[in-house]
Amino acid sequence: MMAKAKAIGYTRVSTQEQVHGFGLDVQRQAVRDYCKAHSLTLVAIHSDEGLSGSNGLDTRQGLATALAAIERHEASVLVVYRLDRLARDLVLQETTITRLRAAGASVLSVTEPDIDSDDGTRVLVRQILGAVGQYERALIRGRMMAGKAQKVAHGGYGGGRPAFGYRAQDGELVPDVVEQQAVTLAKQLHAEGLSLRAIGACLAAAGHWPKAGERWAPTQVNRLVHRAD
Numbered sequence: 126m127m128a129k130a131k132a133i134g135y136t137r138v139s140t141q142e143q144v145h146g147f148g149l150d151v152q153r154q155a156v157r158d159y160c161k162a163h164s165l166t167l168v169a170i171h172s173d174e175g176l177s178g179s180n181g182l183d184t185r186q187g188l189a190t191a192l193a194a195i196e197r198h199e200a201s202v203l204v205v206y207r208l209d210r211l212a213r214d215l216v217l218q219e220t221t222i223t224r225l226r227a228a229g230a231s232v233l234s235v236t237e238p239d240i241d242s243d244d245g246t247r248v249l250v251r252q253i254l255g256a257v258g259q260y261e262r263a264l265i266r267g268r269m270m271a272g273k274a275q276k277v278a279h280g281g282y283g284g285g286r287p288a289f290g291y292r293a294q295d296g297e298l299v300p301d302v303v304e305q306q307a308v309t310l311a312k313q314l315h316a317e318g319l320s321l322r323a324i325g326a327c328l329a330a331a332g333h334w335p336k337a338g339e340r341w342a343p344t345q346v347n348r349l350v351h352r353a354d
Contacts, residue, residue: 132202134170135191137210152206159235196228206235307333315350
C-alpha cells in the first residue's frame, strides 16, 4: 500500500450493541489510530447508528455516503473496525467489497487480518468471518423470538398492535383508561340487548373509535363484548 493513501472510515452500531456499550466512539478512535499507524490520511468517517448489518444501502446512509465518496476517488481505502461493521450478511458483504474493488479501492479491518487479498487463504478467511457474523445475527434473532414466545405463553406482551383497551408502555401492556371505558360501555349495552351495530353507533356517539378503521364493524364490537377481561 502506498504511503499517505487517503482513507475513509466507516462505523456502525445496531440498537442492541448500543445497549451493551459497543459504541461509535470506540470504533472511530480505533479507525483513527489504525490510519495513523499505517500512514493513511483519514479524510472522513461516516457512520450508521441503530441499524442492523443486514440492512441494504437504501437504509444505511452512512455506508452509502462512504461508498459514493470512494467511487468519486476521494479516497482509495475503506477502513472498518471489524468486517461485520460493513455487513453481517455474507452476500451483502462480498457485494460491497466487489463494488469497492471495481472503484479501485480496498477494504481494511482494524481488528482482522488482510481481508482484501485475492490469496485463497485470505478469501476463505474473509468469507468465514462474514459467515460467522451472519450466524451470530441468526442466533440473536432466534433468542429474541424464543424470548418473545415464552413471554406470550406466560400472558406477556409479545409486540405488535395492542388489543383494544390496552397500550404498550416500556415493553409491557398497560390498561388504556379511555378504551377500557369503551369496553365497559359496550358490555353494558350488550347486556341490555342492543345489537352489535347499535352498540357500535353508541360507541361512536360517545367519542370512542376503534384502533383501526373509521367506524365500528360488528366483528370488532363482538370481540369487545365477549372479552373475558
